[in-house]
Amino acid sequence: MLNNVLQKARNPQAESYPDITTSPTRTIAAIIPAYNEAGRIRRVLQTLHDVRQLGEIIVVDDGSSDGTAQESRLEAESDARIRLIIQPTNMGKGQAIYSGWQATRANCILMLDADLCGLTSQHIVDLYQPVLAGQADMTIGLFHGGYWRTDLSHWATPWLSGQRCFRADLLKKISWEAAAGYGIETALTVAAQLNDWKIVKVPWLGAWHTPSEDRRGFWRGMGRRSMMYLQIIRAWYVAGGLMCLGIRFGRKSRVSNLN
Numbered sequence: 019m020l021n022n023v024l025q026k027a028r029n030p031q032a033e034s035y036p037d038i039t040t041s042p043t044r045t046i047a048a049i050i051p052a053y054n055e056a057g058r059i060r061r062v063l064q065t066l067h068d069v070r071q072l073g074e075i076i077v078v079d080d081g082s083s084d085g086t087a088q089e090s091r092l093e094a095e096s097d098a099r100i101r102l103i104i105q106p107t108n109m110g111k112g113q114a115i116y117s118g119w120q121a122t123r124a125n126c127i128l129m130l131d132a133d134l135c136g137l138t139s140q141h142i143v144d145l146y147q148p149v150l151a152g153q154a155d156m157t158i159g160l161f162h163g164g165y166w167r168t169d170l171s172h173w174a175t176p177w178l179s180g181q182r183c184f185r186a187d188l189l190k191k192i193s194w195e196a197a198a199g200y201g202i203e204t205a206l207t208v209a210a211q212l213n214d215w216k217i218v219k220v221p222w223l224g225a226w227h228t229p230s231e232d233r234r235g236f237w238r239g240m241g242r243r244s245m246m247y248l249q250i251i252r253a254w255y256v257a258g259g260l261m262c263l264g265i266r267f268g269r270k271s272r273v274s275n276l277n
Contacts, residue, residue: 044150046183047074047124051114052132056085058228059132063093063100068139071146072128075100076118081108086132111180112197112205119189126150127189129182129202136164136225146183148218148276155215156184156206157276164226176219177207178250188215193257200246201253208257217273 048066052059059077066075077090079102087104094100103117115129126149128142141159148154159181160172172179180203188206191213197205210217 044126045073045124046071046126046128046146046150047076047118047122047186048072048128048130049076049078049115049118049122050130050132051078051080051111051118052082052086052090053080053108054082054084054086055132056082056089058134059086060089060093062130062132062134062137063090063097065134065137065139066142067093067097069142071143072099073124074122076103076121077101077132078103078105078114078118080105080110080114110199112194112199112202115197115202116189116194119186122186125186127182127184127186129180129184131180131227133227134181134225135227137222138224141222141225144220144222144276145181148220149183149185153216154218155188156182156210157218157220158182159220159222159225161226162221163223167229168226178203181222181225182206193253196253196257198253199249201249201257204250204253204259205257208254208259208262211262212258214272218276219273220276 050059050062063075063077066072075097077086077100079087079090087102090100090102094102101121103121105114105117119127126146128146145157145159148157158176158179160176160179161168162172163169182203184206188209192205192209194205196208209215
């Protein structure tokens with residue numbers, strides 16, 4: 019479905035990178051997909067308020083039935099960069115990112131979850147600086163030292179992290195069919211491997227988000243997580259993950275760590 023839509027549309031170490039965020043040709047838009055994140059999204063927006071290099075902060079309310087939109091509007095009263103897009107029904111994270119992308123002309127996209135805990139402005143700077151400096155096509159923020167369960171998840175499957183910064187034009191190269199539902203991170207990762215993007219992994223010390231089982235209860239949370247993993251497997255296959263197996267052993271990795 020998203021493919022059809024697309025055809026109709028168009029660490030402290032970060033201080034070592036040159037600061038080119040004031041250039042008129044390099045602008046950053048934060049896109050935050052949010053589904054029933056009342057009580058959590060405000061702390062993320064309040065942290066972004068201190069990151070003056072961001073040109074836009076776009077919240078995409080993906081059919082929430084709680085106060086997510088209201089909390090976003092309240093924060094927008096004190097930060098004119100915040101824009102709210104409301105999707106009438108829950109269409110999935112991939113569609114939310116697509117909607118946010120289509121609403122901005124920025125050439126760098128900062129993709130963030132709406133339920134982050136322990137987020138600081140330095141985390142954001144660490145994530146976007148390598149991209150703006152031309153030293154990475156995409157960065158991936160990895161939790162460390164915040165909550166053991168999310169630390170373990172990012173250690174085992176770093177390519178599933180939803181905290182990223184990348185050049186906006188790269189979104190033209192991903193499979194939007196694969197990105198549907200919870201597939202956006204997988205679609206980005208597979209496209210990165212197929213197109214030899216340079217990726218930098220950025221440690222986010224002290225950051226985490228609340229696992230689904232803690233928020234929804236064990237069984238309901240496990241059901242949600244199982245659905246997510248099924249969508250991820252589908253996304254990997256649809257995006258061309260099988261082709262990545264040969265590439266992985268056929269050329270030098272372009273993934274590095276921000277030390």
